[in-house]
Amino acid sequence: xxxxxxxxxxxxxxxxxxxxxxxxxxxxxxxxxxxxxxxxxxxxxxxxxxxxxxxxxxxxxxxxxxxxxxxxxxxxxxxxxxxxxxxxxxxxxxxxxxxxxxxxxxxxxxxxxxxxxxxxxxxxxxxxxxxxxxxxxxxxxxxxxxxxxxxxxxxxxxxxxxxxxxxxxxxxxxxxxxxxxxxxxxxxxxxxxxxxxxxxxxxxxxxxxxxxxxxxxxxxxxxxxxxxxxxxxxxxxxxxxxxxxxxxxxxxxxxxxxxxxxxxxxxxxxxxxxxxxxxxxxxxxxxxxxxxxxxxxxxxxxxxxxxxxxxxxxxxxxxx
Numbered sequence: 001x002x003x004x005x006x007x008x009x010x011x012x013x014x015x016x017x018x019x020x021x022x023x024x025x026x027x028x029x030x031x032x033x034x035x036x037x038x039x040x041x042x043x044x045x046x047x048x049x050x051x052x053x054x055x056x057x058x059x060x061x062x063x064x065x066x067x068x069x070x071x072x073x074x075x076x077x078x079x080x081x082x083x084x085x086x087x088x089x090x091x092x093x094x095x096x097x098x099x100x101x102x103x104x105x106x107x108x109x110x111x112x113x114x115x116x117x118x119x120x121x122x123x124x125x126x127x128x129x130x131x132x133x134x135x136x137x138x139x140x141x142x143x144x145x146x147x148x149x150x151x152x153x154x155x156x157x158x159x160x161x162x163x164x165x166x167x168x169x170x171x172x173x174x175x176x177x178x179x180x181x182x183x184x185x186x187x188x189x190x191x192x193x194x195x196x197x198x199x200x201x202x203x204x205x206x207x208x209x210x211x212x213x214x215x216x217x218x219x220x221x222x223x224x225x226x227x228x229x230x231x232x233x234x235x236x237x238x239x240x241x242x243x244x245x246x247x248x249x250x251x252x253x254x255x256x257x258x259x260x261x262x263x264x265x266x267x268x269x270x271x272x273x274x275x276x277x278x279x280x281x282x283x284x285x286x287x288x289x290x291x292x293x294x295x296x297x298x299x300x301x302x303x304x305x306x307x308x309x310x311x312x313x314x315x316x317x318x319x320x
Contacts, residue, residue: 026039033058035057162234186288202214218279225255280315282305
């Protein structure tokens with residue numbers, strides 16, 4: 001055997017050794033999705049050595065693969081003779097391998113990026129495709145953790161800590177958006193503003209912690225009654241607001257009266273005390289005469305003030 005032949009054997013040996021020891025999965029399939037190559041990465045993570053899978057149909061051996069989706073991807077690569085790329089964000093994984101990385105052990109599976117490469121034969125035909133599987137669990141879990149942290153920060157910036165309602169700043173943004181939406185669509189909405197009657201007396205009699213319990217209880221009553229489309233917020237202190245989208249004044253009055261009755265029936269427990277409170281409410285229906293979101297809010301406040309003038313524990317609909 002001459003030197004050239006020996007060199008070629010050495011090159012082949014090194015190539016096979018490299019393929020088997022890559023920290024990347026490599027699978028080669030033919031047009032019938034029959035497995036022709038299965039490297040060490042795939043053997044280690046699947047628990048199946050090459051001799052158990054080579055020659056087998058890919059979809060028969062791994063029935064949990066997304067058969068229809070992957071088959072279409074393979075056919076497209078054969079047809080166009082161009083590579084295809086799938087990131088973990090499009091599909092978290094192709095092969096359901098367990099995550100064995102200690103740093104990201106909280107992930108139940110291995111996140112994967114996938115590349116499908118058309119393999120050209122010496123005759124120029126594409127009869128095989130190489131499937132490369134990259135373990136990107138560290139990157140994926142890091143990005144997910146960052147996105148979750150950002151979502152929590154975003155929520156904290158909008159949320160009133162005591163009640164879990166929208167805080168005043170974000171609630172006012174929503175109020176302005178709803179007013180602008182009305183100007184575009186003329187879809188009716190109503191605003192309900194209310195505060196707790198004689199709240200200072202609660203604080204003076206039972207203490208500020210008891211006052212906080214009362215605020216939380218009334219906030220919960222508001223959250224229970226509000227629809228998903230309604231926008232409830234703590235306006236400040238013991239004052240609250242709710243934007244009722246797609247709701248006219250008459251139906252907003254029904255909402256407000258039901259909330260008033262629910263709060264009146266509440267008994268807030270704090271230590272040995274049981275505290276009963278009432279609320280006064282004002283309702284304003286948005287119409288073409290309202291010049292701004294601020295004017296809409298002022299109308300609801302005027303109706304709220306009228307409820308207090310009428311003896312509190314009541315509901316008033318604003319009218320000119």
